Amino acid sequence: MIPYGRQEITQHDVDAVVEVLQSDFLTQGPKVPLFEQTVANHVGVRFGVAVNSATSALHIACAALGLTEGDWLWTSPITFVASANCGLYCGAQIDFVDIDPATYNLCPLALERKLKQAEGEGRLPKVVVAVHLCGQSCDMEAIHRLAQRYQFHIIEDASHAIGGKYQSEFVGCGRYSDITVFSFHPVKIVTTGEGGMAVTNDPELAASMELLRSHGITRDPERMTHPPDGPWYYQQVNLGFNYRMTELQAALGVSQMARLDDFVARRHELAQRYERLLADLPITLPCQNPDTYSGFHLYVIRLRLKELNNSHRQVFESLRDQGIGVNLHYIPVHTQPYYAAMGFSPEDFPEAMRYYNEAIGLPMFHGLTIEQQDTVVGALKQALAQ
Structure with a gap:
């Protein structure tokens, strides 16, 4: 994994x-x-x-x-x-x-x-x-x-x-x-x-x-x-x-x-490579505001579900089945049972719910190798094509 x-x-x-x-x-x-x-x-x-x-x-x-x-x-x-x-x-x-x-x-x-x-x-x-x-x-x-x-x-x-x-x-x-x-x-x-x-x-x-x-x-x-x-x-x-x-x-x-700058620089290299390798897929890549330089703790893509045969869950599970430890950051807080009991409803924050229904976080860490990243990209292509 x-x-x-x-x-x-x-x-x-x-x-x-x-x-x-x-x-x-x-x-x-x-x-x-x-x-x-x-x-x-x-x-x-x-x-x-x-x-x-x-x-x-x-x-x-x-x-x-x-x-x-x-x-x-x-x-x-x-x-x-x-x-x-x-x-x-x-x-x-x-x-x-x-x-x-x-x-x-x-x-x-x-x-x-x-x-x-x-x-x-x-x-x-x-x-x-x-x-x-x-x-x-x-x-x-x-x-x-x-x-x-x-x-x-x-x-x-x-x-x-x-x-x-x-x-x-x-x-x-x-x-x-x-x-x-x-x-x-x-x-x-x-x-x-x-x-x-x-x-x-x-x-x-x-x-x-x-x-x-x-x-x-x-x-x-x-x-x-x-x-x-x-x-x-x-x-x-x-x-x-x-x-x-x-x-x-x-x-x-x-x-x-002592290695913080190197950690972040490597994450940017990986993000730029993801951007090149994923550019033609039916997904939305992370948008970077020109005023910011991200720490790139996470690399989150969003599925363009209208262009896919698979559901969000099916793509996620396919990646997990192929050994890619994807995650979803985050389940909207207002939908958690503890907060729902305060009166919040999912439709209160529609952009948050759209994000939740489409987002998948791909592997992103300093030690991620080029070979591992290629494996991630190949698995995503397979999951999207099913």
Whole structure:
């Protein structure tokens, strides 16, 4: 089986982790701050807060922005459930904004229409989570312009997009958002096994997220409500969580970050080759906005079903039967039973449903060989011809 995504671990990565295993610190040592600074420096942002998953990063980002009961969080329906769940963790209500039919990201035009309506109904969002699907940035300038007008905060869910760019700057630089979140799951561009990071240019948000990831506890006298009793002293000044990243994970992340540019460049080579090899097939290839340089975490095609004899499911199953580990990112969140019980219906977001009924993610990872890619293309041609 050729998987849709896969980590690449070198001997240098292994050595970095072994070095930590032989050190004095397995957690709360020097590697986590080093990893935070490495990522922050690379993307051009001031602060990084490493945690045990991107879901945790989304949660503490929402909490740091003051999202709470009675507030609204809006996001894309085409994302992993965590992009919406993070709002529920804070007691907020959730709504969705339909996707752009070309990029599959949250559509700024749909967002503007929904904001105008919500303003009249008194239910404007406090936070909008803009998801950079497949690694391509949303139109952040347009979303930021709406944020200034309607006074909402922006979290970039860049779980797919580390190493990508928007308007020639790295995703995560913070020009158009309050906080950006990265994921380091094994199928992502850079891995720490499991792990995530929230980055920001705002020192208060960074300090708040640092507290929230570790029980709300501080040893900093300046952040305590009264002077410490002694050198052993700590205070819980907020209700936080145990979301810390380990030293082992951080060491792996630092090692992986040294190859980030190479990882993304190779994904672009593979994407360009897919584009050449698949150009004449009855499918829609990924559209790349000229303002973006995608991280290409995923390579998603859409079937032109009116030109095919096979259904979406038949093509998908044929590829799986031929040993191609295709996947579908994602089932629209609003159709999940938990969200459907809130009153959402599939027809609420028609572009998202059209995408779901046509999309297939082909294998895309740094170690994918030319021979494997040729096998994928051959299997797709066979699946489409049946």
